[in-house]
Amino acid sequence: MIDHRSFEQQERAAVDRLLRQPGDLGAITSYGPHPDQVIEVFGEPGPAVVYIHGGYFRPAIDRAHARPFARALAKAGQRVVLLEYRRVPGDPSVAIEDLDLFESRLAEPVLWVGHSAGGMLALTRAYQRQAAVLALAPVADLARASRLHLGDHAVTAWMGGTPEQQSRRYTDLNPQVRLSPRPPGVLLVHGTNDQTVPVALSQDSPAESLVLPDAHHFDLIDPESEKWPQILELVRSAVRQLPPQAR
Template identity: 45%
Template sequence: MTGGAPESGVDAVEMAALLAPFDPVAPEATVRYGDHPAHLVDLHGPGDPAVVVLHGGFWREAFDRSHLTPFARALAARGVAVAVPEFRRVGGGGGWPATGRDVRAALEALPGERPVVLVGHSAGGQLALVAADHPRVGEVFGVAAVSDLARAVELDLGRGATTAYLEGAEGGLDAALEAADPFRRPSPPVPVTLVHGAEDGQVPAELSRRFAERHGAGLALLPGVGHYAPMVPALAAGTWLLDRLARAAAAGCEPRCPAGRAERAD
């Protein structure tokens, strides 16, 4: 999800696939973790969640968790119980640090005790990386993640979205960057794999390369893939990611691939 929808190219095609109409399927349960209307977690599949997926949308109120329903259902069909949290977003009471606190509260509210694989797409990747030190998290996948907020500000990703997300924090933008920027924070204490389309025109793969080099994370660079395809079950990159997450969930915590390694989705 972006600040401005792509008008052409691979990202436009992938975004249309991500947002294509789908038959609504209610989750097995929805749990509340706070008083705000956004404080909800959808639970897909039987049993306690093994994978938690955080949606993108550049932290903006206009984009919610609903577009991840097909992805969550496809993962549940592989026998993996999935949780999809909602959280406050910019324009709806969110922004840093409130949005980050919501993610941690959602993790606290999850049923069960097993470590989960935490997945974040785009802006959700930033949220996943900064929540990597939560006790419920056993592994993190950042998919097209906004993993370097200072660089995102420089590039004006999402047409000012990163600045809008951070500027309301106490101490202003610089203080927020120190706390919220995964690139600047200490390396996560759990295995991290970054998955990025080489043709991503919304969040450049440069961000994942920089993070992987600095923090020793795994990097799966997908040739010919843009920003949205890994979250679309019907596309090859989506199938690849679903299979990878199912293996990670079954293993409990899959080892990282070597930093800088490029993997193909086909």
């Protein structure tokens, strides 16, 4: 029998540990006038990973829990841009606008990495463009997430309604719809023990997916997790496949 309560406790303990982990901040720079339109840069110059944090699109959950992931990648020799963005319930367009604004200022291709809600946002970079994306435990089907009431109705709140109430928004933004046909350079990674975002959302995606046995939601971004070496290699492999001008 699967002990879902134990996995939930592991996830809570992991995010608490990530929030408590000491370490330096990155170099903070604004890319727009809003206080949430900022980036933190970690590591030496080189091909960049742009990391989009999760938090079920809630305004109260910012990039703090994502810093250990960014610092660990930087320590491993990777340049990381930790992206903050506006999270406005009922208006998903502002998050997309922030990503578009930041992307418009990029001088060369990057690897977009996102976790959870941030994984869903990272996947939007593959819509109608050839962006490289590594989505970790992503909310890869907004309509299904809404109907499952995931995150205590977080997706429904962010989208401003159910798929029936906001059908155009869901059609425009849902990775389950927009990633078909299968885009190149896009990989979804998900753990079988994820209690926050069900693994089926990635398994049923039209995009390529990789399932990690015995991994919960935060194992994929926790440098202390036994899954970390595999995540690190996935990042390195994706960076190596960026166009030559980015290397």
